[in-house]
Amino acid sequence: MSEKKQQVSRRQFLNYTLTGVGGFMAAGMLMPMVRMAVDPVLKESGHGGLTNVSLAVEDITTEPQRIDWKIDQVDGWYESEVSRSAWVFKDENDEIQAFSPICKHLGCVVSWEGNESYPNEFFCPCHNGRYYKSGENVPGTPPLAPLDVYEQEVRDGMLFLGDAVPREEA
């Protein structure tokens, strides 16, 4: 073969080959490590079941009451009981509402009528976030979304709650 016909020089060929083989080896080495590191992002989040929160339906009033219950949480290799809370009441249509107390602004905990100046509202003490009784955020206060709603079910006259899910925006 003549020198002129060579479109890829010997040096270039070696460079490409070495880069290719080296890159392949490096990728083979790093791929499992990176896959392991990003595993939490790719894992499907477990969907919790419903838990009996020890509240009889007949005890639910139109006044929101705070209820606390425990769920079993599996955190990697660590299992523990953690507490959850909800504000539960019956709305004007006699439907049970169970709101997450986690403020949609920055995650503080809201209370029903938590501030004397704002009756009939949920109030977050961190940045004066407010929500109407329906859970809708009061316009002009820090929260940008209504309070999350717990999945719920009534079995044998008892209230069962699951995970809190954001409600669909209209």
Added chain:
Amino acid sequence: MLQKIYDWIDDRIDITPIWRDIADHEVPEHVNPAHHFSAFVYCFGGLTFFVVVIQILSGMFLTMYYVPDIENAWKSVYYLQTEVAHGQIVRGMHHWGASVVIVMLLLHTLRVFFQGAYKKPRELNWIVGVLIFFIMLGLGFTGYLLPWDNKAFFATQVGLEIAEQVPFIGTQLKTLLSGDPSIVGAQTLTRFFAIHVFFLPAALFGLMAAHFILIRRQGISGPL
């Protein structure tokens, strides 16, 4: 694109001489397996370094899941092995790599010994190499305890009693390693973890730097 980024940086801080110093050097004929196949024995040092790089990387990633605590160490390793994608592979790399490092180190040492490459003026580099060997043994010893299973526990118990046999300071040395005069437990595990991931690697990096600077300065020994 890459060339442009490189030129932009090189234009300002002149990095070409730096990497030339690191990467661009003559490989003598007697060291090149393309000329004499038996020259593959010169690869063992580089292979040791390669496996050390694997150990460092896989170890860094393993600490994302591992907890050095007697309640959780075994559970976190079990979780990593069974629940995390590719966790078994990464721990496997670290586990087997630990043995392969020792094998490569020994082969490298044998080559240097039988070729007499340690002789004047390279005695200092031989000493640095022996120190690296001790560091590696220390890494193996401290890493063995970390999964906190029965094998790890009893192997460390034996290892600590070996340390106790050292004349005069044996008892103190054992306590220093285990963090408690009689218990192999919570304090031993955290200590071994700290030694395994901070102290010994720091010493290893220093010694490896010295090893490589010396070989570059003195050049590789001549043909037999």
